[in-house]
Amino acid sequence: MMNISKTLLRRGLPQANITSNILxxxxxxxxxxxxxxxxxxxxxxxLRALESTVGRDPTxxxxxxxxxxxxxxxSSSGKRIFAMAQEAGRKAAHWVRQEHADLFQHREADPVIExxxxxxxxxxxxxxxxxxxxxLIEMRQVVDSAVVYRVLKxxxxxxxxxxxxxxxxxxxxxxxxxxxxxxFVEERWFRQASKGKEFVKKTWKDGDLAEQIFTKMTPKTxxxxxxxxxxxxxxxxxxxxxxLFEEAQKSNIPLNTNTYNSLIQSVNMIKENFDMRWSLLADxxxxxxxxxxxxxxxxLNAILYALSxxxxxxxxxxxxxxxxxxxxxxxxxxxxxxxxxxxxxxCKERGPVSTILHDIINHLEDKEHQIRDLKDTHFFVxxxxxxxxxxxxxxxxxxxxxxxxxxxxxxxxxxSYKESVYFRHYFALLCDNLPLEEFMNxxxxxxxxxxxxxxxxxxxxxxxxxxxxxxxxxxxxLWSDLIVFDQSHRENLVDCILNTMVNxxxxxxxxxxxxxxxxxxDIYSRSINEEEGRVHRLNLTGDLLGxxxxxLVRQKDFEKACKVMDRLDKNQQTIAGVPKIEALALxxxxxxxxxxxxxxxxxxxxxxxxxxxxxxxxxxxLHKELxxxxxxxxxxxxxxxxxxxxx
Amino acid sequence: xxxxxxxxxxxxxxxPQFSISRLLHTSSACQKSQSGRYRITAKRDFPLxxxxxxxxxxxxxxxxxxxxxxSNLEGGLRSSETAIEDMFxxxxxxxxxxxxxxxxxxxxxxxxxxxVAGIIRRSIGARKIYFLIGYTEELLSFWLQCPVKLELQTxxxxxxxxxxxx
Numbered sequence: 001m002m003n004i005s006k007t008l009l010r011r012g013l014p015q016a017n018i019t020s021n022i023l024x025x026x027x028x029x030x031x032x033x034x035x036x037x038x039x040x041x042x043x044x045x046x047l048r049a050l051e052s053t054v055g056r057d058p059t060x061x062x063x064x065x066x067x068x069x070x071x072x073x074x075s076s077s078g079k080r081i082f083a084m085a086q087e088a089g090r091k092a093a094h095w096v097r098q099e100h101a102d103l104f105q106h107r108e109a110d111p112v113i114e115x116x117x118x119x120x121x122x123x124x125x126x127x128x129x130x131x132x133x134x135x136l137i138e139m140r141q142v143v144d145s146a147v148v149y150r151v152l153k154x155x156x157x158x159x160x161x162x163x164x165x166x167x168x169x170x171x172x173x174x175x176x177x178x179x180x181x182x183x184f185v186e187e188r189w190f191r192q193a194s195k196g197k198e199f200v201k202k203t204w205k206d207g208d209l210a211e212q213i214f215t216k217m218t219p220k221t222x223x224x225x226x227x228x229x230x231x232x233x234x235x236x237x238x239x240x241x242x243x244l245f246e247e248a249q250k251s252n253i254p255l256n257t258n259t260y261n262s263l264i265q266s267v268n269m270i271k272e273n274f275d276m277r278w279s280l281l282a283d284x285x286x287x288x289x290x291x292x293x294x295x296x297x298x299x300l301n302a303i304l305y306a307l308s309x310x311x312x313x314x315x316x317x318x319x320x321x322x323x324x325x326x327x328x329x330x331x332x333x334x335x336x337x338x339x340x341x342x343x344x345x346x347c348k349e350r351g352p353v354s355t356i357l358h359d360i361i362n363h364l365e366d367k368e369h370q371i372r373d374l375k376d377t378h379f380f381v382x383x384x385x386x387x388x389x390x391x392x393x394x395x396x397x398x399x400x401x402x403x404x405x406x407x408x409x410x411x412x413x414x415x416s417y418k419e420s421v422y423f424r425h426y427f428a429l430l431c432d433n434l435p436l437e438e439f440m441n442x443x444x445x446x447x448x449x450x451x452x453x454x455x456x457x458x459x460x461x462x463x464x465x466x467x468x469x470x471x472x473x474x475x476x477x478l479w480s481d482l483i484v485f486d487q488s489h490r491e492n493l494v495d496c497i498l499n500t501m502v503n504x505x506x507x508x509x510x511x512x513x514x515x516x517x518x519x520x521x522d523i524y525s526r527s528i529n530e531e532e533g534r535v536h537r538l539n540l541t542g543d544l545l546g547x548x549x550x551x552l553v554r555q556k557d558f559e560k561a562c563k564v565m566d567r568l569d570k571n572q573q574t575i576a577g578v579p580k581i582e583a584l585a586l587x588x589x590x591x592x593x594x595x596x597x598x599x600x601x602x603x604x605x606x607x608x609x610x611x612x613x614x615x616x617x618x619x620x621x622l623h624k625e626l627x628x629x630x631x632x633x634x635x636x637x638x639x640x641x642x643x644x645x646x647x
Numbered sequence: 648x649x650x651x652x653x654x655x656x657x658x659x660x661x662x663p664q665f666s667i668s669r670l671l672h673t674s675s676a677c678q679k680s681q682s683g684r685y686r687i688t689a690k691r692d693f694p695l696x697x698x699x700x701x702x703x704x705x706x707x708x709x710x711x712x713x714x715x716x717x718s719n720l721e722g723g724l725r726s727s728e729t730a731i732e733d734m735f736x737x738x739x740x741x742x743x744x745x746x747x748x749x750x751x752x753x754x755x756x757x758x759x760x761x762x763v764a765g766i767i768r769r770s771i772g773a774r775k776i777y778f779l780i781g782y783t784e785e786l787l788s789f790w791l792q793c794p795v796k797l798e799l800q801t802x803x804x805x806x807x808x809x810x811x812x813x
Contacts, residue, residue: 066776068800069801071773081774085774085775086778089779089781089782090782093781093786097786106792109793116792116793
C-alpha cells in the first residue's frame with residue numbers, strides 16, 4: 001500500500017483518482033472467499049469414480065471368467081460349471097494347506113497378513129485361553145468357538161458373563177453350525193435358495209450347545225432370553241420359543257424389539273387361521289408398546305411378512321396399507337424387502353389386478369438403495385414377475401430394469417437363480433409385446449449370451465414370434481444359439497424351427513435357402529450320430545424328416561435328400577408318423593429333374609405303403625415327364641396298379 | 648623345441664605324478680558361449696519356439712525377459728528371494744499343468760500382486776482348466792503370501808507356437 005501511494009504522489013493527481021476509484025470499487029464488492037470443506041478421499045475413491053463410468057459390457061463375459069475364447073462360457077450350465085470348477089480348485093488348495101500346515105508356516109509379510117496364514121485347528125487337547133474364545137467369536141467361527149468353550153469349561157476356566165452371552169448369541173444366530181465361508185463367493189452365488197417361502201421346516205438343534213449354555217446360565221439375564229428366543233424363532237422351534245417367551249413375561253423379564261420381531265414373524269406358524277394370527281400379532285404389538293419399545297424396520301418387515309400369507313387377502317391388504325401408513329408416521333422408511341411383501345400381498349395370482357407396483361416404482365425410482373434386510377434381494381425378481389404375469393406392462397418393466405441398473409443397485413439382484421428368473425420374465429415380457437426387430441436388436445442380441453441364456457421355454461416363445469412375423473433371416477443365428485446353449489435336441493424347438501423354415505418359402509433369398517438346407521442337414525446328422533455319453537438325442541418323427549426333405553429339395557441337394565428318403569424308407573418301423581405328402585411330391589419332382597426314375601419309383605412305393613391316394617397322380621407325372629421305358633414302367637405298374645391306360 | 652618347452656616336458660616326465668603344478672594356458676582359448684543355443688540336428692526337425700530360436704544376446708533386441716520385477720534396481724529389495732520365488736513358481740506351475748505349457752512362464756510383479764502368464768494347449772477340457780486355475784492361484788498365494796493372478800492364453804496345438812525347425 002505504501003509503495004502505491006508513493007508512486008501516485010510522484011505521478012500526480014489523475015492516477016490518484018483512478019486508484020481511489022479502484023479502492024472504492026473493491027470496497028463495495030463484498031467477495032468473501034469461501035473455501036469449501038475438504039472432502040476426505042479414501043485410497044480407492046478415484047478407482048471407484050472411474051468404475052462408475054463403466055457399465056456392464058454385454059459383449060464380454062463376466063470378468064470372473066478367464067479371458068480366452070476357449071474358456072468363455074456360452075451356456076447357462078457352462079457358466080455355472082466353470083465358476084464352480086474354479087472354486088473347487090480353490091477349495092482343493094485350502095485342503096492341501098490344511099493337510100500340510102507345517103509347510104506353510106513361513107511369514108513373508110511384515111506385518112503378518114492373517115489371510116495367508118494357515119488357520120488354527122482347535123481340538124480337545126489344544127492349549128486355549130479366554131482370549132482365543134474372544135477372537136473366535138469375533139471371527140464368527142462357530143464350531144471352533146464351541147470346541148474352545150468346551151475345553152475351557154473342562155479346565156474350569158472362568159468365562160466372563162459378556163463373553164458367554166456373545167457366544168450364546170453367535171450359536172443362536174447360526175444354529176450351532178458354520179455357514180458357507182465368505183471366501184467361497186461362487187458357492188454362495190450359485191446356491192439355490194430353498195423355494196418354499198412359507199413354512200420352512202424346523203431346523204433348530206434341540207439340546208445342542210446353545211440350549212445347554214442357556215439352561216446352565218444363572219441368573220438368566222434378559223439378553224440371554226432375547227438371544228435364545230430369537231434363535232429358536234429363526235430356526236422354527238416355535239413351541240419352545242413361545243414357552244420361553246411366556247416364562248419371560250411371567251418373570252417380568254424385559255425383552256428387546258428384535259425378539260418381538262422374530263416372534264411376530266413366526267405368528268403364522270403358531271396359529272392356524274387369519275383371525276387368531278392377527279390377534280396374536282396385535283397382542284405382541286401391544287406388549288411391545290407396554291414395554292416402551294420402539295419398533296424398527298425389522299418390525300415393519302415382520303408384520304408385512306406375516307400378512308403376506310396370513311390368509312383372507314382383502315383384510316390383509318387393508319392391514320398392509322394401515323401398517324405402511326403407521327410406520328411412515330414413525331419415520332421408518334420401508335426397505336425393498338417391505339415392498340416385496342407388499343407386492344406379494346397385493347398381486348396375488350388368483351385375485352384382482354392391482355396397480356400398486358406403479359406406485360412403488362414411482363417411490364423407488366432414480367435412487368440408490370442399500371441392503372437393509374435379508375429379504376431385499378427378492379424385490380427385483382418378484383417385481384419383474386408381476387410386471388409380466390400380473391400386469392403385462394412393458395414400460396413398467398423397463399422402469400424396473402432402469403432402477404436395477406442405477407448406481408450400485410445391481411448388487412440387490414441376490415444370487416444367480418434370482419438373476420436368471422428376473423431376466424427370464426423380462427425377456428418373455430418383451431418378446432411377447434415388442435415388435436420383433438426391436439426385440440431382436442435391443443434385447444436379444446444385447447443380453448444373449450453373456451448376461452442371460454434363455455431357457456427352453458423362452459427360446460420356444462422367441463421362435464414362435466419369429467414364425468408369426470415371418471422373420472426368417474434370424475433363423476441361422478437362432479439355430480447356432482440353440483446348439484451353443486445345448487438345446488438342439490429339444491423336439492419342440494426343432495419342430496418350431498423346421499416349421500418356420502418350411503412355411504415361409506416366399507421370403508427366402510438364395511443364401512437363406514442354402515443356410516436352411518445346411519441347418520436341416522445338421523438336424524438330421526445330429527439325430528443319427530450317437531455320440532459317446534450323450535444322454536439327449538433327438539428322435540426325428542416322420543413329419544420332421546419330411547420337413548428336412550423339403551428344405552434339402554429346395555436347395556436341390558439330391559444326394560442328401562436321397563439319404564433322408566432312404567432313412568424314411570428303411571426305418572418305417574422305428575420312425576413315428578409319416579411325412580406330409582407335399583414333401584414326398586417335391587422329392588419326386590426333384591427325381592424327375594435329376595432324371596433318376598428308380599429313386600422316384602422307390603418314393604412312390606413308400607407313398608403307397610403309407611396309404612397316400614396321391615401316389616397314383618405322382619406315378620402318372622413321373623411317367624409323363626420321364627417317359628419311362630418298359631422295365632421302369634413295369635415296376636411302377638406293380639406299385640400303383642394300372643393307371644397309365646389313359647396316358 | 649624351445650628350452651622352456653624342454654624344461655616343461657622334463658619336469659612333467661621326471662617328477663612323480665602326484666605333484667600339482669600350475670601351468671600357463673598356452674593354446675588359444677575355447678570358451679564359446681553355448682548357453683541358450685540349440686544345435687542344428689541332422690534331420691532338421693527339432694522344433695523351436697521364437698524364444699528358443701533367439702539366443703540370449705538378442706534379449707532386449709528381439710526378445711525380452713521372462714521375469715519382470717524391480718528387485719535389481721537401486722533401492723530394490725529382496726532380489727535373491729524374488730529369484731528363488733520365481734524358480735519355485737516356474738517349477739510349480741510346470742508341474743501342476745502337466746505338459747500343458749507350450750511357452751516360457753512370464754512372471755511380472757506389480758505392487759503386491761504377481762502375474763503369471765503363459766500359453767497352454769487345449770488338451771484338457773475347459774472345466775479342468777478352471778479347476779487348475781483356481782488351485783494354482785490359491786496355492787501360490789498361500790506360498791508367496793501375496794495375491795497371484797494367472798493370465799493364460801490357450802492355443803489349439805503345439806505347432807502354433809513353433810517358429811522354425813532346426
